[in-house]
Amino acid sequence: MTPIGEETLESRITGALVGAAVGDALGGPVEGYSPDQILERHGGRVDGVVGPWNGDAWRTARPIAPYHKGDGHVTDDTLMTHALVRVYATVRDHLDAYAVAGHLVPDLMTNPRWIPELEAEALPLQRIFLAEKWLVTRLHYGHADPREAGAGNIVNCGAAMYMAPVGLVNAANPAGAYAEALDIAGAHQSSYGREAAGVLAAAVSAACVPGATPESVVAECLAVAKDGTRAAIEAVCETAARYTEFEPALGPLRAAVAPYDTVGPDYRAPSLGARRPSRLHAIEELPVALGMLTVARGDFRQAVLGSVNYGRDCDSIATMAGALAGALGSPVPDEWAGQVAEASRLDLWEPARTLAAVTREIFTRDLHRRRTHESAFAGLGGAPCAV
Template identity: 55%
Template sequence: MSWIRERISAVLAGSAIGDALGGAAEGFSPEKIRERYNGRITGIVAPYYGENWKTARPVSPYHKGDGHITDDTLMVQAMIQVYADKQDHLNAFDIADRLVPLLQTEVRWIPELERESILLQRIFLAEKWLVTRLQYGHIDPREAGVGNVVNCGAAMYMAPVGVVNAGNPAAAYAEAIDIAGAHQSSYGREAAGVYAAAVAASLAVGATVESVIDAALLYAHDGTAAAVAAVVDAAKNIPEDTDHDTIGVVLRDAIRPYDTVGDAYREPAMDARVPSRTKSIEELPIALGFLVAYDGELMPSILGAVNYGRDSDSIASMAGSIAGGLGGAAAVPQDLLAQIAEASKVDFSVHANLLGDVAEHIIAADLDRAHAEVRRVGLLQGA
C-alpha cells in the first residue's frame, strides 16, 4: 500500500471511530455522560436511553451507540461516491447534479435505523435542505446554502475534499468553500473550508499538529479564525498534569464567546445558528483544541471529544480524521474499527480503496495541470 493510500485509510478510520463513539454522547453535557455511563466513555457503549432509543426523543429516533456510525460517516461515504463518479475535483454544481440524486435514490444499510433505506431518510433537517433547495427549489447551487441553519452540516463531510487535495490546504479550502455554498452560508460554510484545509495539511509529508493549526489559521476568516485561535491558545496553555474533564472545561470556556448555541445545547437561544461575521460553529475549533491538548494522538483526542458531549460525534469525527492523517495506520486501533464495522454492517476498506483510487487519479491530473501552468507562464515570460 502506498504512503498516501495508507494515510487516506487512516483519515477515514479515525473519522468513523470518532463518529461511532461520539454518537451515544451527542447532545448531552459531560456531567450527564459520566452519570449515565458511570464515568468517562472509553469505547463502544450502549445508547444513552438504552432500549428506549426509538421513543425517548421522537425528533431523533436513531440507534446511536453500540458502535453505530451516524449520518456524519454516511455523508462522507456519499461524497466519496460523488468523487468516484466524476473522477475529478468537485464544485457546487456537482452537489446538485450528483450528490442530491444519490441521497434520494441509492438504498443502503442505515445503522441508526437498523434497516436499508435511502440516505435522505436519515439525514437531519439542515442536510435535507440540500434536496429541498436544489431538487425542488431549483436554486443556483453556488448560493443554495443561504437561509439554512448555520451549523456543521456541510463541514462534517468535507474530509474527502481534504484528501483529494492532500498537502495543498489552499486548494482544499477553495474547493470546500465552493461545494459548501450549496449547503451552508456564513461561518458554517467557512468551517467547511477550514476543516478541509486542515485535513489536507495533515496529509502533507512531515505534517505535525503545529502545521495543521498553522494551515487552519492561515485560511480561516472572521469569527472562525478568532475561535480557532482562542481555543488553540487555551489548549496550548493547559498544564501537562490536567485531568481529562478539566481539559474539556477549558476548551468550552474558550469557545463560548463565539458559539451561538449556548450552554444548554438542546435549548438554543433565539439567535442561535444565524449568520454572523463574529461567530463560529463549535465543532471545528474544539476538535483542533483536543488535537493540540493531546499532541495529535488519535484515541485520546477522540475520547476527549466524545466526553465533551454536545455535538460530540461531529467533533470526535473531525479530530479523528486529522489525527489519522497525522499518525497513519499505526495510530488506528484496528480491533475497535473492526467492531464498529461489524456493528454498522459496513466494509470500511471499500470506501478507503475507492477514495484512494480517485485521489491518486486526481493528484496525477493535478500534476499534469501544474506542468501545463508552468509552460503557460514560461511562454508569457518568453513573449
C-alpha cells in the same frame, strides 16, 4: 515536536476516513449531553463503544427516537462522508457546487443503503438531518443556483462534518483544499458554517504533509481561516496547549469557544440567535476538535475520547478529531474499528481504497494542467518553462 509517523498517501487516507467513522460512532450515543451528564450516566468517562443513552427504549425515547445511536453505529456524519467519496469516484476530478447538485443530491434521494441507526435499508435522505435535507429542497425542488443554495439554511457544522475527503484529495495542499471545500459547501451552507467546511478540509490536507504535527495543522488553519472562525480556533488552541489530558481541559475548552458559539449553554434549547449568519461567530465543533487534537498531541485515542466526553455535538467533534489524528498517522485502534464496522455493517476501508485511487488520478490531471499552464505562460514571456 517530532512527526507522529511517516505515512503513505493510502495510509493517511485510510486513517482519516476510518478514524472519522470511529469517532462518529463513539460520540453518537452521548451527543447532546454535558460532560457532567455523561459522567453520571456512564459512571465515569466513555472509553470506547457504549450502548444507547436510553438503553432498549431508544426506539421511542425522545429526543433521539427513532435512531439507534450507540453500540458502534455510525451516524449521518459518516453517511455523508461516504456519499461524498462516491461523488469523487464518479467525477474522478475536483468537485464544485454543481457536482453536489448533479451527483450528491440524486445519490441521497434515489439509492437505498444500509442505515445503521435505522437498522434497515433506506434512502439516506430518510436519515440525514434537516440541515442536510436542505440540499434536496433547494437543489432538486427549488432549482437554486448550486453556488448559492446554502444561503438561508441554518448555520451549523453540517457541511464541515463530511469535508474530510476534500482535504484528502488535496493532500498536502491546504489552500487548494480550502478553496475546493468552500465551493462545494456553497450548495449547503453559508457564513461560518461554510467557512468551517473550508478550514476543516485545509486541516485534513495539512495533516497529510510529511512531518506534520498538531501545531502545524493549527497554523495552516489560522493561515486560511477568516473572521470568527479564525478567532475561535486561536482562542481554543491557545487554551488547549496548556493541557496534556482531556479531563481537566473539558471546561476550559468550552469556556474558550463559548464567546463564538451561537447555540448557548443549553445545547437542547438553543439561544434566539443560534445558527444565524455572522462574521463574529463560529461553529463549536471545529475549534474544539482542533483543541482536542492539541491536548492529545495528535494521539488518536485521546483526541477522540476527549471529543466524545466533551458532549454537546460530540459525534461531529469526534468525527473531525478522528479524521485529523488519523491523517496525521496516529493508529486507529483495531478493536474500535472492528466493532464499528461489524455493528454498522459497513466496510470502512473500501471508501479509503476508492478515494486513494481517485486522488492519484486527480493529481496526475493537476500535474498535466499545471504543465500546460506553465508552457502557455512561458510562451507569453512570463517565465521559462520548467524542465
